[in-house]
Amino acid sequence: xxxxxxxxxxxxxxxxxxxxxxxxxxxxxxxxxxxxxxxxxxxxxxxxxxxxxxxxxxxxxxxxxxxxxxxxxxxxxxxxxxxxxxxxxxxxxxxxxxxxxxxxxxxxxxxxxxxxxxxxxxxxxxxxxxxxxxxxxxxxxxxxxxxxxxxxxxxxxxxxxxxxxxxxxxxxxxxxxxxxxxxxxxxxxxxxxxxxxxxx
Numbered sequence: 001x002x003x004x005x006x007x008x009x010x011x012x013x014x015x016x017x018x019x020x021x022x023x024x025x026x027x028x029x030x031x032x033x034x035x036x037x038x039x040x041x042x043x044x045x046x047x048x049x050x051x052x053x054x055x056x057x058x059x060x061x062x063x064x065x066x067x068x069x070x071x072x073x074x075x076x077x078x079x080x081x082x083x084x085x086x087x088x089x090x091x092x093x094x095x096x097x098x099x100x101x102x103x104x105x106x107x108x109x110x111x112x113x114x115x116x117x118x119x120x121x122x123x124x125x126x127x128x129x130x131x132x133x134x135x136x137x138x139x140x141x142x143x144x145x146x147x148x149x150x151x152x153x154x155x156x157x158x159x160x161x162x163x164x165x166x167x168x169x170x171x172x173x174x175x176x177x178x179x180x181x182x183x184x185x186x187x188x189x190x191x192x193x194x195x196x197x198x199x200x
Contacts, residue, residue: 003050003098003118006090008078009038009069010104011061018105024187035068037184038104042070045102047111050118055090055101084151091141091150098142100127106137108181113138116178125173128166132182133189134159147173 010017012035014027022030045052052073056062059077069075079089087101098121100114106129113129120127121142129138135157141147147169154164166175184190 003100003121004094005045005048005050005052005114006055006094006099006101007042007045007052008055008057008086008090008101008103009042010034010057011065012038012068018185020186021184021190025190033184033190034105037107039068040107041102041104041109042073044109044111045114046070046073048114048118050100050114051095053094055086057086083156084154087139088151091143096143098140100138100140102129102138103183105185106131106181106183109137113178120176120178123174124176126169126175127178128162128175129178130162130180132180133185134163135161135183136165137181137183138178139165145170145173 012031014031015022017034018030019027021033042052042054054069054073054075055078056075057078062075062077076093078086090101091099098118100117102109109129117127117129117138117140121140125142125145127138127140128136131137149168151165152168154161154168169175182189182192
């Protein structure tokens, strides 16, 4: 299947990842959980014929973490700025064809979701994987038409993130939404996912 999947990953350093979760469960445990989620997400992202690449934050972490990030995958640093700036740059830098961006904190994500997203992009301009908190765990663009205002005025890390992103797309864009999944940002999210979330 032609296309690119970009996985946004962060160095799993205690106190720098999942800090909202870490406030409740401890920064060390939050970082350990993020390692598990990242490994699972990358494994699922490699179960297709598309190209999988990693967008890494901070830039200094592009090298290292070989036990977590497969050496066979292309890595490049995320640019500075908010999430919209970083995703916008990733879309522009990707190879030709449809592009899907995912985070690493939605334990319910499976390769079938990526296949469904690419299938949808055969007829739509954009696809989203909505999260229960009003954000999204996946965004994909066919890139057949430009979206010059994409991510403009998006209120990140709020319940408005998905709605704001949809508003930033051209009115003529055909969009589609996949199933709703939960991402892990807080202790409440973790407890509602159940004990299997933290197991490999």
